[in-house]
Amino acid sequence: MSEQILLREDRGPVAVLTLNRPEARNSLSLALIGVLHDAVRDLGGVDAIRAIVVTGAGTAFSSGHDLKELTAHRNDPDRGRAFFSKTMTACSDMMLAIVRCPKPVIAGVNGIATAAGCQLVASCDVAVAADDARFATPGVNIGLFCSTPMVALSRNVSRKAAMEMLLIGDMVSAEDARALGLVNRVVAPDRVVNEAIELGRKIAEKPKRTLKIGKDAFYRQLDMSLEDAYRYASNVMVENMLDAEAEEGIGAFIDRRAPRWPE
Incomplete structure (x- = not known):
């Protein structure tokens, strides 16, 4: 696991994984997708760890896919098709690893969670958000419908709520996200990680x-x-x-x- 782009801290029975690309708003590069997938898979087999928290460094949880990385591959002979396919498949596999992990995975959402970042929140079992956090699936605004985020989003909120987010792409506040069922709790920004860890510790007490x-x-x-x-x-x-x-x-x-x- 690269400590440059993903950090791990164990807080008793809870492992905290921090997306650590704050300069890129923790966008999900292919490398970050890979190390997060590996970390979740490996922690699933660690007896001492009973719950996992995923959060982001800096002012964002995650802004979604790394569009600069994707765009750079438009110069490939196939116009980027192979790299786009590799990235989307890897991201979907990582989201599935979270769902299939035997340990509960909790999102600690600070700042924005957009596109695949919103998908990551929706893929986690439980989510705690800062009261100033915001959520969106804004791909429609740049000609790239959030089709893979749609899969997780539509399994968290009602169909009409999901379609509104997907068709319009506007930001949704933390309180509205809670009302929609995308997050469980809304707390002060400085309480997000500790609240998520506390949830993890309560879960860790169960068989x-x-x-x-x-x-x-x-x-x-x-x-x-x-x-x-x-x-x-x-x-x-x-x-x-x-x-x-x-x-x-x-x-x-x-x-x-x-x-x-x-x-």
Whole structure:
């Protein structure tokens, strides 16, 4: 992991990953996409880490794809097609890695989160935003519809809210983003990372296999029909009931004692 473009700090059971390209408003270069993907994947297998916070250095969370990097490849023989494809595929894979990570991933949003930066917020499981943070999918204004950000955005907010953001491209305030369901909490700017870490610590107190089972099931059932989702979730509940964590947790509840979670 390149310490120049992505920083990591462990705060107890919570790993804080900081996008560190403040001079470029933390735009998602191909290199940054790669190291963030690797970090999330690797942290998913670290027992001591129970939650991950993603935030940005400087005055922006992320302004989206690095348009200067993309534009530089228009001089390639194929007018940039191969590089554009490589970048978009890598970015989609990184977003999927966040969704598939067995550890909850929390966005700590400072400043702007636009285009793929907004997609990154929407891809995280939980989001905390500064009260002066702003969100947008403004690609339509420069002739590049935010099609990949649309995938994550449309799975967080209502269809009409997503379409308004995508078709108009205007900035959305932190409070409006909370009302739309894009973020969970809005706090003072100097509280964003600490609030996200505190959320991570609360999550870290829960039984780890149960969290993994639950996060995986949540995303799997989203695209199922109602009947299929209930059938699938019922099977998940059965398997979860047979897990040692559920046996201990339910027993502790019945006995009115604190659970002693198995390793």
